[in-house]
Amino acid sequence: MKATIRVQLSIMMFLEFFIWGAWFVTMGTFLAKAFSATGGQMAMAYETQSIGAIVAPFIIGLIADRYFSAQKILGVLHLLGAGLLYMAGTSENFDTFYPYILIYMILYMPTLALVNSVAFRQMKDPAKDFALIRVLGTIGWIVAGLVIGFLAWESDNVLQNTFIMAAGAAALLGVFSFTLPETPPVVDKTEKVTVRDILGLDALGMLKDKKYLVFFIASILICIPLAFYYQHANQYLNELGMEGAAGKMTFGQMSEIAFMLLLPIFLKKYGIKMTLLVGMLAWVVRYLLFAYGDAGENTWMLIFGIILHGICYDFFFVSGQIYTDFKAGEKFKSSAQGLITLATYGLGMLVGFRLAGYITDLNALTDGGHNWYDIWVLPAGIAGAVFVFFLVAFKNEKIEVKE
Template sequence: MVAAEGVLPGTERSASSMLTTRLSALMFMQFFVWGAWNVTLGLVMQTVGIGNLIANAFSVGPIASIVGSFLLGMAAARYLSPKMLMVILHLVGGAILFALPALVAPGHGDSFVWLLLGYMILYMPTVGLANTIALKSFGERVDRFPFVRAFGTLGWIAAGLIIGWAGLSASPQIFVVAGVVSVALGFYSFTLPNVEPDAPQSEGLVRQVLCVDAFGLMRQRSFLIFIVCATLISIPLAMYYAYASAYIGSAGIENVGGTMAIGQMSELAFMFSMPWLYRRFGVKPLLLVGMVAWALRYMLFAIGDGGGSIWAIYLGVALHGVCYDFFFVAGAIYTGTIATPKGVNAQAQGMLTLFTYGVGMLLGAQIGGILYAQLPATPSVADWHHLWWYPAIAAALIAILFQLTFRGNRPEEARA
């Protein structure tokens, strides 16, 4: 690559390296905040005696994704830059996190769930905003995004290790840890690249609130197919988060947390390989492999046990890197390539969050709850096997649908 006139090659490389470092810090803190409380919240609520509200607490995320995505669509495209939204949402969100521990107690459980919903309405849009800032800052070099996004996984892992090391896994003080980092990220966001907000094609307020311009991207057939499949594949994702740990415990594996961490390590490894894979194979093969991996994972869970087939459980968990990175990380890049020429990147990333973490995860929580209710009070491994066949078959059908209908492949084709 030829350096711009008057810019030394070494200076250009140094600036690029500094940008990558700044965005990596953004992603690290963004997911540290979430990972600090999300992983052990159920244990905390059970410990303090409000375990009957765990299902409600874990339903607020998908609901907040839907509500927050519409609010983001209005603000990001009409009023504030992505950078300033990050500042406001994380500072206000941090204040709420500091208030939550006092409500994690009998007699205050309902208030806790409602306030947690309020917090998540503020937090969930920042996931799309962080993606938008990174993708817009990199410009044409979107292949650098997976490397930066990998630091989000590192932040999630670091949060869990710190919470465990500090002995806070069953303490409401997990929200204080998250609050400290949220406030720090709010102030750090002042230093982020000053990317421009979306330039809306229409000045109508209602059109902005409803993200009409972003939804208009689905007039492109391949992008519509991607959104549909992304929503559907998020259903088994929700089932994994909700029930994998219980299944692993039923199989007789004592170190459930350590076993689940294998999936995060796998996610991290594949995240770093994404730039090369994206350049080498393009969009469609990565998305398809991600969906096939979901089907394979649940097939492995449907045959794994605590005896001679225990390898299937470990392999199924280790596939998390392929399941998540090949679809969701590649999907964020693909969404950026489609949205950027239309000037609706922030709206489109928010819309993707709405359909995946919102609609898909909410459906997954509800469908998973129906399937789980059919199991005995203390399900055996054989009982779990019956449950896992449902998402396995569903993921396989989604992969077939995607293969037969999706046409976009390489980045240059997506921009055409």
């Protein structure tokens, strides 16, 4: 890969995840403080991610695989998203905030598959090269959290600024996307178009492969407990009195960098099954640490639980994206990435966000706090069950990583 292309892809990944990390982590705290939102309302707000992820394969299958260059669609979606983020940040109540964030996430979630598609198309050996590019996305997420912590937006109760910051970054990426390497459609647009093509369902043929089907099911199930972390971790840490919670949560992304670089080595030596199992087990351990941790003597449990994010995310999500690219046919790599986005950020988290909101409201205390022990034990148990299912049902498969 040319150095200039590597730099371009790295900037793309940095901005893509800076935008997301700039507002998503602290949205629960923002909604609770600014709008006195209930757990159910927080679930509605976070579910917009899942709705966007479910729509994503249809958009990708229509425009990126068949008609328009991926980098151009990426630019248009981010420019539109910049305006929506600004409107969300200036909303005065939950009822006006929700429509903006819903439309925004419907536009944003397809970009996750698009940036992967643009990156993969430039790589001769994705299993080896992708992690080195994707790590810049992690750094982008870290920088966003550190900015929030440095400016003390949590303690000063001005988290609406996070949406304004994200809007600026989205506008920048929108313009920058038009300078990215040309990533034209891979399907001949003169071919007869069927409903299956328009909806981007070609990648569903991957589910005929028993190994990938088991992986697909496990991906949906493991995202149910995952949703608890994204929706309530920042709120939990702030309720415990941890100062600069958003900044400290970037320790997870810092560890993600290290494990991202180790991922190709681990994949080559142990195969996809062991890699995914390690990622699942890390979720169990993390939630148990949260259940028993506190802001006093057991603060180390909270910090260790945060640091585990590197294993939790890289060894399941990033390896899953690589595995999906490995399994996909040449024609439908974008559709395949959209499919795994649907499974993880869509179906699994849709159930997870709703369950997390219900459980959190169920454990609300009269003083405005929550019984967090009971909240965290449940996702730990679910993650443990998925771990056992995958251990028994999935047959190991090694992905060749070229030297």
